[in-house]
Amino acid sequence: MSRFRLYPTPEQQTALLEQCRHARHMWNLALVQWSMWSRDKGPTPGYIEQARQLTEARAAFAWLRAGSQTVQQQALRDFDHAVTSFYAGTRRRPTWRKADRHEGFRIVGGQATRIVHLSRKWARVNIPKVGWVRFRLSRAVPDAKSYRVTRDRAGRWHLAFAAVPPPIPAPGTGEVVGVDRGVAVSAALSTGELLSCPRPPKTEEARLRYLQRRLARCCRGSNRWQRVKAAIAKLRARARDRRKDWVEKTSTDLASRFDVIRVENLRIAQMTRRPRPKPDPERPGQFLPNRRRAKAGLNRSILASAWGSLVRRLEDKAAGRLEKVNPAHTSQTCSVCGHCAPESRESQAVFWCVACGHQAHADVNAAINIAAGRAVSARQETPGRVSPKREPQLATSA
Incomplete structure (x- = not known):
């Protein structure tokens, strides 16, 4: 609208x-x-x-x-x-x-x-x-x-x-771009660009924690409770406006520069769910640590990166030009030789292929695989070359 x-x-x-x-x-x-x-x-x-x-x-x-x-x-x-x-x-x-x-x-x-x-x-x-x-x-x-x-x-x-604007017309250059979404880097393009969604400054984060502690001590429904709640809402609205502005500008730029945009088909709702409790078999009624606080921090980082909003606006602005690729092992596959190995992903930002020695930014390497539409099987194996003269063989497993 x-x-x-x-x-x-x-x-x-x-x-x-x-x-x-x-x-x-x-x-x-x-x-x-x-x-x-x-x-x-x-x-x-x-x-x-x-x-x-x-x-x-x-x-x-x-x-x-x-x-x-x-x-x-x-x-x-x-x-x-x-x-x-x-x-x-x-x-x-x-x-x-x-x-x-x-x-x-x-x-x-x-x-x-x-x-x-x-x-x-x-x-x-x-x-x-x-x-x-x-x-x-x-x-x-x-x-x-x-x-x-x-x-x-x-x-x-x-x-x-209630007026839906028309989609952005394609440039007609035939260029394809892959977008890899992450936490440290919100969106990495196959062209080598690294885009980060703006985060609130540390002063606003500190003030938000201070206001949340004040809200916990206020009497629910009182005038002070309403004032503190309004102050928290203003801080969150400011952060939400920053994310929305970044999503609008980024989606408009991608839709106007590329003919085909390929992204990972991620299930964000399932990825940001709380971990299930782990019952302790030795102590009935007790539970084992399930790292729920670490998972909560990861969920906040994922939601703050605006993964879903970016894809949703790309679907609106680049209607019919957005393709979703299977994300299986795109970050572990070499964009040069196609070899897939978990050892190639040395860290969050470094990818070093153990087969051919290709070294690149890990998110950019994954974005190149997404642009090419590459996805390997769950066995994490690189399919070998098969002679065209060989007769088709029955699959040994489903």
């Missing part, structure tokens, strides 16, 4: 939060109705029936009637779309929406086109029951039939238009 930064006044923020509460209330009521389904009962109400119930509720309750009917109806329509996507297998199960975490609503129809340009950098939008709200013109406003107003945990308001 094309997202812009909203700058409402304090009075407008109160009105926007009221609209968010109405949208969240409608979503949660629809979720309660949908969760009450059982085999001995009939089908739960759909969007048409819920819209009729909303009309009756607005006539009975003044606080609901004071809100925008468009916002409330679109919350029901969004829930109906979420349920349809869940049954289709494209989305997860709809969950309960909470305050300070899911703040937002959607405007559709003719009301979504009430936009006035004030200057080269500023414009304003007329939000129902709120009024004219200014927003920053960071790019051209797209021609969209709906927009969504959201508030993040750091307290920032955004205006997102």
Whole structure:
């Protein structure tokens, strides 16, 4: 989507939060109705029936009637779309929406086109029951039939238009690039470039730890607890903005320079899971060390490198030009002779082939293998040359 930064006044923020509460209330009521389904009962109400119930509720309750009917109806329509996507297998199960975490609503129809340009950098939008709200013109406003107003945990308001930008056209040079994702180096290209996702400076990390300790000592729900929680949200939002900016710039650069982009087909969700506990066979009820703290640090480093976001944006910007390669032993295979051996990977950054003596940066060597689409079997063996005159042989194992 094309997202812009909203700058409402304090009075407008109160009105926007009221609209968010109405949208969240409608979503949660629809979720309660949908969760009450059982085999001995009939089908739960759909969007048409819920819209009729909303009309009756607005006539009975003044606080609901004071809100925008468009916002409330679109919350029901969004829930109906979420349920349809869940049954289709494209989305997860709809969950309960909470305050300070899911703040937002959607405007559709003719009301979504009430936009006035004030200057080269500023414009304003007329939000129902709120009024004219200014927003920053960071790019051209797209021609969209709906927009969504959201508030993040750091307290920032955004205006997102439902307009998907077209993919970046291929340069037509026929060049292929391989991208190896890592922790020390976020993305290593087969061209030899090493790209690193920006990390928070040590001062911000120290302040984050300090604020987390303060939050643990605060009384939950108090004014001090809310202030400390808002300060933590601002630090995390700043780090998230850095990652997102790096992902957008890197994906745009790769999509505009290369015709084909090949990446490892990594299962990040499984890679960042917590380790399972190890029961102690000699002491029932006790557990052995499973290095969960070290795994937690590795998981944070993987998530901070934005592996999934980079591939997701490449799929959007280079549609049809992104290929996923089997990552099996790409970091242990020589990009020159093709010999695969764990001993060739001397360290995190050094690759020295034990067969031909080729030496290169380990991540760049893996990226070259990914660009060539190379992957070996689980036996970690280099397939030998077979004479073309030899008859096909049956496999000895599956």
